[in-house]
Amino acid sequence: MNHDRRLTPATERVALDSLRGKLDRPEYTAGEPARMAVPLADLMSAPDGHRDRQVIFGADLTVIERRDGWAFVQAALDGYCGWLPEETLSPELPPITHRVTAPATHLYPAADMKQPEICMLSIGARLAVEGTEGRFARLVTGGYVPLQHIDDRPVRDPVELAETLLGTPYLWGGNSRSGLDCSALVQIALTACGIPCPGDSDLQRDAFPEAEQIRRGDLLFWPGHVALAVSADLMIHATAWKMAVIRENIPDAIARIDAASDGPFLGIRRPGG
Template sequence: MTLDRRLTPATDRVALESLCGVIERPAYTPGHAARLVVPLADLMTAPDGRRDRQVNFGADVTVIETRGPWCFVQADLDGYCGWLPEAALGTDLPPITHRVTAPATHVYSAPDMKQPEQASLSLGARLSVTGIEGRFARLATGGFVPVQHIGDQPAPDPVPVAESLAGTPYLWGGNSRAGIDCSGLVQAALTACGIPCPGDSDLQRDAFPAAEDIRRGDLLFWPGHVALAMSPDLMIHATAWVMAVIAEPIPEALARIEAQGGGPFLGIRRPPLAQPAAMP
């Protein structure tokens, strides 16, 4: 059996107990729960290796192996596996109540916009809010964020979510306002609406049913690339062509990508309109 390493919670030494009898490893573990306590962390192929994806503040993970200052984890959001610094994780897991709904926000040291900011958080960061002080939400992890930038309900439409990230610089494997790639943009838009979505474009293509005509909210695929349809004629995507998130007419994109040798158009996939996943 060939397992996708991105979704297989196992290193060369240790695997999750659920894989006992499926793959052979020297040891198996139930793992333990942890949460990202830094604004953003790379999820890497090896300790201090290449970035595969990123995880945002408040992301829950299962720790499978700790090796020196590194942990091998599986992200609860989409099952993606990789290495990140142990120092980026905490084991205090207060209930998550909200997510960041703005493209980005700041964590302030006090409920006052004139006070020093402590950190910057991106769209989708998960928060535990313990109270409201004026126009700021107090976080269990410390600090305050503007109430205008957070929410406890899913967004109704992924297209405006993606549009809010227009101009974000392109970053391979990126998942934040600081930098994002094509599949990261799609995942951010869909998960903001409570729609489960894998992290990479090939996994996204496999996750949703095919469609014949292009509608708002559909996903458009090329080899190694995905875009979100804003309408039958317009799409938004994070593209290395201009190294940013842009809106582009679909006919022009089809012609340009073909002319640049980006491979054939692979078709349309249609995520569900309902929000089956729990929020936040």
């Protein structure tokens, strides 16, 4: 059986119990729940390896193996697996109540915007709010975030949310306001609307049904690339061509990508059917 490394919760030593009888390993484990406790961390192919994706604040994870200060984990969001520094994880799992819906916000030590910020939190960060003080939400894990930047309800329009990220720098494997790639933009937009979405463009293409005519909210695919349709003739995507999130005319993009020999256009997929 061929197992996709990105989605297989196993190292060469240890696998999740769910893989017993499917994957031979010396040890199996039920896994250990944990949560991302820092604003952002690279999810790597190996300890000190290359970045596959990133994990942001509040993400739930299952720890499968710990080794020399590293943890091999599987992300609850999309099943993606990889290595993170152990120090980025917390065993504390207070109930998540809100999500950051602004492109980014700041975590403050007090309910006061004039206080020096603790850190930046990116769009999609998951928060456990225990109360409010003025125009700030107080987190169970400590710190305060502006109420204007968070919500406890899904976003309605993935395109509208994606457009708030226009100008964000392109970053291979990036998943945050600080930098993101094509599949991250799509994943951020869809998951904000409560639509489950894989982390890489090939997985995204496999996840959703085909469509014949482009409409708002559709996904457009090329080899190794995905864009989100704003309308029948306009799209938004994170592209290395401009090293940023941009809008682009769809026919122009198809012609440009074909001319660069990065095609062909692979078609349309429709999240939510």
